[in-house]
Amino acid sequence: MVDVPQLVAQAREGRPRAVARLISLVEGASPHLREVMAALAPLAGGAYVVGLTGSPGVGKSTTTSALVSAYRRMGRRVGVLAVDPSSPFSGGALLGDRVRMSDHASDPGVYIRSMATRGHLGGLAWAAPQAIRVLDAAGCDVVLVETVGVGQSEVEIASQADTSVVLLAPGMGDGIQAAKAGILEIGDVYVVNKADRDGADATARELNHMLGLGEARAPGDWRPPIVKTVAARGEGVDEVVEALEKHRAWMEERSVLAARRRARAAREVETIAVTALRSRIEDLRGDQRLSALAERIVAGELDPYAAADTLVSGLTGS
Amino acid sequence: MVDVPQLVAQAREGRPRAVARLISLVEGASPHLREVMAALAPLAGGAYVVGLTGSPGVGKSTTTSALVSAYRRMGRRVGVLAVDPSSPFSGGALLGDRVRMSDHASDPGVYIRSMATRGHLGGLAWAAPQAIRVLDAAGCDVVLVETVGVGQSEVEIASQADTSVVLLAPGMGDGIQAAKAGILEIGDVYVVNKADRDGADATARELNHMLGLGEARAPGDWRPPIVKTVAARGEGVDEVVEALEKHRAWMEERSVLAARRRARAAREVETIAVTALRSRIEDLRGDQRLSALAERIVAGELDPYAAADTLVSGLTGS
Structure with a gap:
């Protein structure tokens, strides 16, 4: 069991094992990643x-x-x-x-x-x-x-x-x-x-x-x-x-420091968003929706761009 | 002016300049890319x-x-x-x-x-x-x-x-x-x-x-x-x-041929979708929405993952 609030409290007290554990949780794709990041933000x-x-x-x-x-x-x-x-x-x-x-x-x-x-x-x-x-x-x-x-x-x-x-x-x-x-x-x-x-x-x-x-x-x-x-x-x-x-x-x-930090945060958000979207699309491999679109392309009923549009909007629910 | 239907008709007649022109339109990011691809599909x-x-x-x-x-x-x-x-x-x-x-x-x-x-x-x-x-x-x-x-x-x-x-x-x-x-x-x-x-x-x-x-x-x-x-x-x-x-x-x-072609089409759609989403996110550089999110991260009000979620849903309208 991972007790994120406890780990964060221990890290704040200066306990190296807690710091080590938190870094391990955020550098991999741990299921606790988001919880840790939310707890660290403030x-x-x-x-x-x-x-x-x-x-x-x-x-x-x-x-x-x-x-x-x-x-x-x-x-x-x-x-x-x-x-x-x-x-x-x-x-x-x-x-x-x-x-x-x-x-x-x-x-x-x-x-x-x-x-x-x-x-x-x-x-x-x-x-x-x-x-x-x-x-x-x-x-x-x-x-x-x-x-x-x-x-x-x-x-x-x-x-x-x-x-x-x-x-x-x-x-x-x-x-x-x-x-x-x-x-x-x-x-x-x-x-x-x-x-x-x-x-x-x-x-x-x-x-x-x-x-x-x-x-x-x-x-x-x-x-x-x-x-x-x-x-x-x-x-x-x-x-x-x-x-x-x-x-x-x-x-x-x-105010250069604040500007640099905003730019850094923006790049971080961008990287996370691109990674998330790419993995959502990769998750569709073998999915029925993608297969159906591919079938229509091969049949000449649809072009790949129109298919990609359909895929993206289906993916994001818009 | 690019007359896509005419180019397609000429390419079908076997005119090499029309074929050349169409390839140039699709291999770059021409504004006519989607029109060409839609015309070619059938x-x-x-x-x-x-x-x-x-x-x-x-x-x-x-x-x-x-x-x-x-x-x-x-x-x-x-x-x-x-x-x-x-x-x-x-x-x-x-x-x-x-x-x-x-x-x-x-x-x-x-x-x-x-x-x-x-x-x-x-x-x-x-x-x-x-x-x-x-x-x-x-x-x-x-x-x-x-x-x-x-x-x-x-x-x-x-x-x-x-x-x-x-x-x-x-x-x-x-x-x-x-x-x-x-x-x-x-x-x-x-x-x-x-x-x-x-x-x-x-x-x-x-x-x-x-x-x-x-x-x-x-x-x-x-x-x-x-x-x-x-x-x-x-x-x-x-x-x-x-x-x-x-x-x-x-x-x-x-039926291996049809299966290969469906797999090829699916990969093509995936590549187009990832490219499109990445460029939509890159387009947000300097955008007010991204700046506002970055500001809140620097202020400790938001973590980068929550910000990325906001960005992605704002982007796709969901």
Whole structure:
């Protein structure tokens, strides 16, 4: 038996098993999905969602871990959603389970969840926003969403954050790669990690040039900062947090934050609606109504478009 | 101005420009799409649709061309739909236009159309059946659909034919490749082309083994024949036509043909319905209804599932 109100109450109290259970209920097609989502609705909205994306090898997980430490020092509750097959957090792990993010494994103020369920229902684009919502409703002040900036769906997830951080590292040809993947466009904050390596300044300069950061902007426009870090040693991480907080303040002053969240909610609704309608139509395979329409098409009495119209209106009862 | 009834009448008279125009109207999202499809419905159903698929290099286009010649000698009107980026017919060509299928370029009983519009609306799976319907309604007795057996959508198109021909060639590791691509399962007739090359017998034997053709079958079951050809010299092509005609007769005797066509029509309707519903939802981007729902989600008054339900019912008027 699943007692959703009890699970939600336990999650609010900070019990990791309840959080884990709720995420499992929303990322699959559980019969309790709708009940959970309805219960979470009034509780969500407090978390600041930060997306971190970049090519494999730039140090996303190390940076994420360092950011968790920084936010914990500030007393914030932190959730991590790792949508990254190359992440050391991958493998269905949640705090206290199989977590390898050892610094934080015993910290009750940190929740870690990995997600690698590609191709499942509507895919990651469908499941990630729901998992974020659980972490949000469970009382996380900050949710860090770590994605690999290679696939379209990963980029989409990153772009659904309140603030998007794009990570690069020197000497990886990241400039070109990132431009190809379209992830350069989504950054609110840029991080050149492994800045103790040769070429860090060149990477930052190239980035500055590609983004036109040296050019004049309208007053009040956000000028994405480029922060150099050595995440493995914690260097520059406080500057990243500072840049994030500045971006958040800038968004709040200009109602950009609310607008981004509305856009995110709208996309989420759209994805759910398309998924629901598609599965309703797929459910009609073998159904008498569809067979009858197909029969009339083969007989030349009906064309496929008229048949599709009939199907859609029959389906929706209009 | 587009005069659909006139175009249809001209296509029925065998005028290639009218056929070309109609296909252009149905493969894109023309405002006349529905009118054309409605006009074609009572005229279609006479054509025998043969799918030809195989890896690049097995000689699909040469075989297609040889089959066209064979059917023309039998006095049949033939349509060719080349859904194959590697085909020499590719590039938007239709008879009398930029056709390089030189044997047939001046033959008024042959229509050739290429299709390479990937990612367009519902993609090939959406556009190909409609183009087939035009060729069918225009009075083609046989429609040959040439696809590369590599992508899922190409395999889907091939599997929507009345009869599917799978082509292989010796020494290409086709056995394994074909099995991987899942195209082996769809063959009603198998052709080992380039049979003058070394390894043709081995390829045929391997195929025979993989398909279990040596094993006992229930009486009345179709046993897919393996035909060896040298299409470039026309060798074995009459045997392919014979195998096709046998398969057609077998399907007609057992009402398999009508069942396949009903299944094809049902899939076509499903694809059109999903595409239509998705685009109706996408049309709501920026719409006040969706914005209002998103606003309520951000405010915590509504969860995304309840919002999606509202959206779907508002959309369909139920």
